[in-house]
Amino acid sequence: MPGTKPIxxxxxxxxxxxxxxxxxxxxxxxxYFGEGELRKQALYDNNLEVKRxxxxxxxxxxxxxxxxxxxxxxxxxxxxxxxxxxxxxxxxGATRDDVVRLRRELGFIFQAHNLFESLTAYQNVNMAAELxxxxxxxxxxxxxxxxxRLGLGHRIHYKPKSLSGGQKQRVxxxxxxxxxxxxxxxxxxxxxxxxxxxxxxxTLFQELARDEGCTIVMVTHDNRIxxxxxxxxxxxxxxxxxxxxxxxxxxxxxxLRQFPLFADLQTSxxxxxxxxxxxxxxxxxxxxxxxxxxxxxFYLIRSGHVDVIVEHDGDKKKVAELxxxxxFGEAALLRDEPRNATIVARSKCVFYxxxxxxxxxxxxxxxxxxxxxxxxxxxxx
Amino acid sequence: xxLITRTPLAWKNLTHDWRRLAVxxxxxxxxxxxxFTQVGFQNxxxxxxxxxxxxxxxxxxxxxxxKYTLAAEKRFPIELINQARACPGVLDAFPLYSELTLSRLKxxxxxxxxxxxxxxxxxxxxxxxxxxxxxxKAQLPKLRASNTALIDVRSKPENFDFPLxxxxxxxxxxxxxxxxxxxxxxxxxxGADFAHDGNLVMSAENFANYFPQRQAFGDPxxxxxxxxxxxxxxxxADAVRDTxxxxxxxxxxxxxxxxxxxxxxxxxDDSTPIGIVFNAGKIIGxxxxxxxxxxxxxxxxADHMPEFxxxxxxGYSAGYFLRLIVAEALLLSIIGYVPGLAVSAALxxxxxxxTGLLLRMTPQSMALVLGLTIAMCIASGLLxxxxxxxxxxxxxF
Numbered sequence: 001m002p003g004t005k006p007i008x009x010x011x012x013x014x015x016x017x018x019x020x021x022x023x024x025x026x027x028x029x030x031x032y033f034g035e036g037e038l039r040k041q042a043l044y045d046n047n048l049e050v051k052r053x054x055x056x057x058x059x060x061x062x063x064x065x066x067x068x069x070x071x072x073x074x075x076x077x078x079x080x081x082x083x084x085x086x087x088x089x090x091x092x093g094a095t096r097d098d099v100v101r102l103r104r105e106l107g108f109i110f111q112a113h114n115l116f117e118s119l120t121a122y123q124n125v126n127m128a129a130e131l132x133x134x135x136x137x138x139x140x141x142x143x144x145x146x147x148x149r150l151g152l153g154h155r156i157h158y159k160p161k162s163l164s165g166g167q168k169q170r171v172x173x174x175x176x177x178x179x180x181x182x183x184x185x186x187x188x189x190x191x192x193x194x195x196x197x198x199x200x201x202x203t204l205f206q207e208l209a210r211d212e213g214c215t216i217v218m219v220t221h222d223n224r225i226x227x228x229x230x231x232x233x234x235x236x237x238x239x240x241x242x243x244x245x246x247x248x249x250x251x252x253x254x255x256l257r258q259f260p261l262f263a264d265l266q267t268s269x270x271x272x273x274x275x276x277x278x279x280x281x282x283x284x285x286x287x288x289x290x291x292x293x294x295x296x297x298f299y300l301i302r303s304g305h306v307d308v309i310v311e312h313d314g315d316k317k318k319v320a321e322l323x324x325x326x327x328f329g330e331a332a333l334l335r336d337e338p339r340n341a342t343i344v345a346r347s348k349c350v351f352y353x354x355x356x357x358x359x360x361x362x363x364x365x366x367x368x369x370x371x372x373x374x375x376x377x378x379x380x381x
Numbered sequence: 382x383x384l385i386t387r388t389p390l391a392w393k394n395l396t397h398d399w400r401r402l403a404v405x406x407x408x409x410x411x412x413x414x415x416x417f418t419q420v421g422f423q424n425x426x427x428x429x430x431x432x433x434x435x436x437x438x439x440x441x442x443x444x445x446x447x448k449y450t451l452a453a454e455k456r457f458p459i460e461l462i463n464q465a466r467a468c469p470g471v472l473d474a475f476p477l478y479s480e481l482t483l484s485r486l487k488x489x490x491x492x493x494x495x496x497x498x499x500x501x502x503x504x505x506x507x508x509x510x511x512x513x514x515x516x517x518k519a520q521l522p523k524l525r526a527s528n529t530a531l532i533d534v535r536s537k538p539e540n541f542d543f544p545l546x547x548x549x550x551x552x553x554x555x556x557x558x559x560x561x562x563x564x565x566x567x568x569x570x571x572g573a574d575f576a577h578d579g580n581l582v583m584s585a586e587n588f589a590n591y592f593p594q595r596q597a598f599g600d601p602x603x604x605x606x607x608x609x610x611x612x613x614x615x616x617x618a619d620a621v622r623d624t625x626x627x628x629x630x631x632x633x634x635x636x637x638x639x640x641x642x643x644x645x646x647x648x649x650d651d652s653t654p655i656g657i658v659f660n661a662g663k664i665i666g667x668x669x670x671x672x673x674x675x676x677x678x679x680x681x682x683a684d685h686m687p688e689f690x691x692x693x694x695x696g697y698s699a700g701y702f703l704r705l706i707v708a709e710a711l712l713l714s715i716i717g718y719v720p721g722l723a724v725s726a727a728l729x730x731x732x733x734x735x736t737g738l739l740l741r742m743t744p745q746s747m748a749l750v751l752g753l754t755i756a757m758c759i760a761s762g763l764l765x766x767x768x769x770x771x772x773x774x775x776x777x778f
Contacts, residue, residue, distance in 0.1 A: 067778045076694055076775040103696030110777045114691040116390065118397030123388050128695055130387050187778045219778075 009252060009277035009302075009352035010244045011049075022085070023183050023215035024050040024073055029082035031068055031238075042068045044238045046082070052182075053209045055216045055228055060235035066219050067187065069235070073217065074106060074185045075099045087182055104132055107181030109218075111188045113172040115160045121147060121171045122156045125178050132179035139178070146174040149204060151197060166193045173201055177208065184208070186218035190225055202228045242275055249274045252352060255300050255325045261363060273362050277352040282345040291342045295332025297353040301325065304349030309342045321346070333359050391708040394681055395716075402716075405677040409717025410724065412670025413754055417725035419662035420746045425738040426655065427646045429574045433503075434642050436513050436571060437477070440618040441465075441625060442641045443608030443633045450648045452576035454482060456595075456604035457632050464629045465610050470621040472613045475511055476605040478504035478585060481577065483592045486563070488542055489555035498540035501577040502530070502558070504588025511609055516569045517582055523566040524584045530558065534568045536579025559591045572739075575655070608633070667757050674713055675761035678706060682769045687777060694774035702769050710762030714754045721754075722747065 031043035043065045050056050058066040071077045072084060072091070079092040089102050107128075115124045122143055129139035147156050150170040152163075160168050169192040176184060184205070190198035202225045208214040209230075226232065234242045252274040256262045262270065277300070282288055288299065291311050301324055308320040308328065319341065322328060332339050333356050354362075396402055428435075433451060434442075443465060447455035459476055466474040485497035505511045507521050520531055534545050543565060544550035551565050558581070571580050583591075585602055595601040612621045618637050626635040636644060650656030682689065689702070722742075729740040 071775045071778050074694065074778075076773075076778070100696050100698050103694060106696075108691065108694045108774075108777075110687075110691065110694075112687060112777070114687040114777065116394070116685065116688050118393035119388065119390070123393075126388055127390070127692065131696055 006278040008243070008275065009279050009300075010242075010249045010271075010274050011279070021052045022049050023052050023054070023087060024048065024217070025083070025085040026069070026073070027083045029069075029072070029079070029084055031065075031072060031077070031080055042238050043072075046238075046240050048233065048240060048243060050215055050217065050231070052215055053213045054230045055205060055209050056218070056231045056233060057226060057229040058217065058219045058233045058235060059221070060241075064235040065238040066233075066235045068238075070185055070187065070217065070219055073183075074108060075103055104179070105182045107176040107179065107184040107214075109173050109176040109184065109186035109189045111191060113160070113165075113168040113192075115168055115171055115175075117160050120157045120159050121152060121163065121174075124160070124171055125175045128175045129178045134179060142178055142180075143174065146178055146204075147171070150174055150200060166197060169193060170197060170201070173204075177204070180212055180214070182214060184214060184216045184218075186216065186220075188220055188222070189218055190220065190222050195224060198222065198224060244271075244275065251302075252277065252300070255302075255327075255352075258325060259327055259330075261330075265362070265365070269362070269365060273354065273358070274352075276358045277354050280351045280353055282349045282351070284345055284347050286345045286349075288343040288345060288349075288351070289329060289339050289341075291339050293339050295329060295337065295339055296356055297329055298327065298333055298356075298359045299329045299343075300327045300352040300354075302350040302352055305346040306349060307344045307346055309344060310340070311342065316342075330359075334363075391705050391712060394685065395709055395712055401677070401680075405673070405713060406717050406720060408673030408677070409670055409713060409754065409758070410721035412666050412673060412757065413718050413721025413750060414725050414728070415666030415669060416663055416750045416753055417721065417746070418728065419659050419666060420750060421725070421729055421732075421740045421742075422662075422738070423656075423659035424743070424746060425740050426575070426659075427649060428739045429572050430576075430649050431642050431645050432572045432574065434638070434645065437607075437609060438510055438513050438611065439475075439609035440612045440638060441471075441610040441622045442636045442638070443474075443605075443610065443625075443629065444636065444641070446632060446634055448606075448634075449652075450576070451479075451645060452481065454480070454606070456606055457608075459603050459605050461629050461633055462605060462608045465608060465625050465635075468621070468625045468628050470612055470616040470624060472611045473510075474608055474610045475506065475509040476585075476602070477511060477607040477609055478588050478595075478602065479606045480504075480588070480592045480595065483559055483594060484581070485559060486541060486579070486581065487557040487560075489557060490542070493542055497557070497560075498537075498578065500536065500541065500558075500579040500581055502581045502583060502588060502591065504583050504585045506585045509609075510611070512582070514569050514571070516567075520567045520569070524582070524587070526564075526566070527587060527590065528562055529564050529566045529587060530581040530583040531567045531569050532565045533571045533573070533580035533582075535570060535572045537573055541579050561591060563591075575649070575653075663753070667753055670717075670754065670757040671761045674710065674717075674758045675765055677713060678709060678762050678765040679768060681709070682706075682765055686772055689769055690772040690774040690777050693772055694777065699770055703766060706762045706766040706769065707759055710758040711755065714751075714758035717758075718751055718754045722750075725750075 026046050026048040029043055029046040030041065032039050032041050034040050046069060058070065060066045072079060073086055075091060084091045086102060087105055089098060125143045125147065126139065129143060144156065147153060150173060152167060152170055155163060155167065163171065173189060190201055193201060205216050206228055209216055229246055231243065231245045233240055249271050253267060253270040256270050256273060288306060301322060303324055305321060305323050307318050308322060309316055310319050328343055443461060445455040445457045462474045462476050465471060480502045481499055484500055484502040486500045487495060487497040489495060507524055517531060523529060532543060543554050545568050548567060554565060556563050556565060569582060573579060589601045593601050596604055610625065612618055622635050622637050629635065726742050729742055733740040
């Protein structure tokens, strides 16, 4: 795709097609704190897309900017540079009214519960339902459902003073979810919870994501709940270091494992390889690589079919047809030779590509590289 | 009003901690009490300044243009009374004489200071319907005798130490008015004020005898201190006043009862330090209340900053917070006002007994103090709300 920035394979961009609705679209976002000489950049050229119904976990050391990014997405800070679209609303230059309107579509769960001591659990949750203008009956049912679901059914009318820390946190979670927000932003929502109730909370998140199309972005260091993430965004020093669609990564790893040279690699190494892969797409009839060209990329077919055509003495001959999960282009990289065949897309195709240097780097880490190399070469005459 | 149908957060926050509420109510109640004492004393003192006017019968009054207050001894010729009497709509017009500079009463009893102290002498023709007091009306025959007078029971006791409870002893007590013997044949109840330590009432004839120097030449009764006009039954006092004002010579102001009263109070309020002193007292009460109320609301906000910031993050608008704080201030003012009013009413009773001042809990003063209390609470709420509007939800993450 000349002219556009390459998209990482693990971003999952193509899994549901390009047009999947986006809850969050961050592009070229910079953010600064302080003024004048003390001005310090906190976010550097951040790009991120989150689809509707995705659960995204943001990780990274403290001070990496993940909280800043979360507050920007949550409209709690003003966008300074770049573009940030949340639920279709551009936040750069948004008016106060726009922001207040948008906030009512969001659900916030903070690390501290921030409940009013003067109100009961029910009333605290109801503060969010009232703001959303929910029908009383509907609101009542949902408050009771959520509190019961979070194990507080018998404490609905208790004041925070008579609740434990974990129970208060669960009331705060119910408050963040009661108005059926389209986007939930959570900061360490499970930090104050024991394993069982933490699990109950994330299961609830998954249900909301699946049944209500609710998008959930959470900052957490709680490794126990990483498995619910559809996508894990890792930030370091104000930059998004990796943005990985968990499911897509596992698909790529499975594909890569089928490649004999990579068969004995650890899953961690494979996911590193996956991280380095980029996305390319092709229309039917496009020539992906041409025989005789220098080899630069290793290709993995994510979807679609291609024809392998070998030209010998001016005679074009289709030698094979490759499909999803299969790969091509490795021979030229291994031998530093020109392409030995032409690949033409038969249908709309998506490829994941790995550069020559990265490819060789991975191979060097494979213990059985030499043997494998021989096997590969032997099996591909 | 969303405050009723929705979660009553203002009320809940206010009443959640009863200790804090008790302190708040005590503080605001104290401010209410302060304001009530000021308003009460001011009204009482102004009422005493105009007590003479209130005690007079009559609908329209004539006073010299130079007489800026009742205590100023500026007079006008009696002919003007006659002019007024002749005006259409007028039933009758009477002169009232009063004297302070020449009027000095000396107590000659055993053991008293034997010094002469100024006292206001009020003289009138006994057949004229001028003074409302039934006590005076009942004692009119006694005043027909020469060298007699009635003494106000509220005259300053340090200066006029007469046996007021015992009519016989009083009548026997030796006394001199303007260096002439006077017999105090009875008492009446009018009240002292800032300018007058006491009052005597006597017939015009006796008055003329005691104070011949009122006029250097001629009849001392030819100059009048106050003209009292009664209008005919059914006639409109305002219209009659206008007529008199047109007809009677320009030397006098012509007032209706309420104009006269307001004019006198206005003098004491504006031109003497009294009004300033009491207004300062009210302002102090107001400020004290504001500080207390601000403290209560501010600490409520400060203690719940993260909660309010959370509401802000949820999408509650600035308008909501403004309404919330105004509601809280309004509730505070009413919760504080009620006990303040109760204590003030009780205090009025105690002070009225102790000082003899007319401390009355009138609807006007209740409304005034309620208005001030609400204003003070809302003003301090609006000052405190800035803190709330500055709550930064970004600090919550």
